[in-house]
Amino acid sequence: MSADRKSIPVSIPDGLVEELDKLVAEGKFGSRSDALRYGARLVARESRLKRLHEETAHRAKQDVEDRLERKRVR
Template sequence: MSTDRKSIPVSIPEGLVEELDKLVEEGTFGSRSEALRYGARLVAREATQKRLHEQTATSAERDIEERLERKRVR
């Protein structure tokens, strides 16, 4: 195993194991581990995008509030 990876125990429902096995058999993934890594990357990417979206929305709201306040002060 590569030194840049960490092994973690994972328990998943039997039905999901069967789906993973089908994906491996079809050649979509080389192994269950590869499929699970792909899924983990998707989850992490989605969480990152959600955080960035929330940060952008918050920043935009603050910018609008500041601009409106400056207009009121004038």
């Protein structure tokens, strides 16, 4: 294992193991680990995108509120 990776134990249901094995057998992934890493990257990416969306929406809402407040003050 390379220095930039960390091994973590994981337990998953038998049915999911079978699905992973099918994906490996079909050549979609080189191993179960490859498939799980791909899935983890997807989850992490979705989480980052959700946070980015929430932060952007919050900033946009704050910008609108600030502009409305400046109009009221004039």
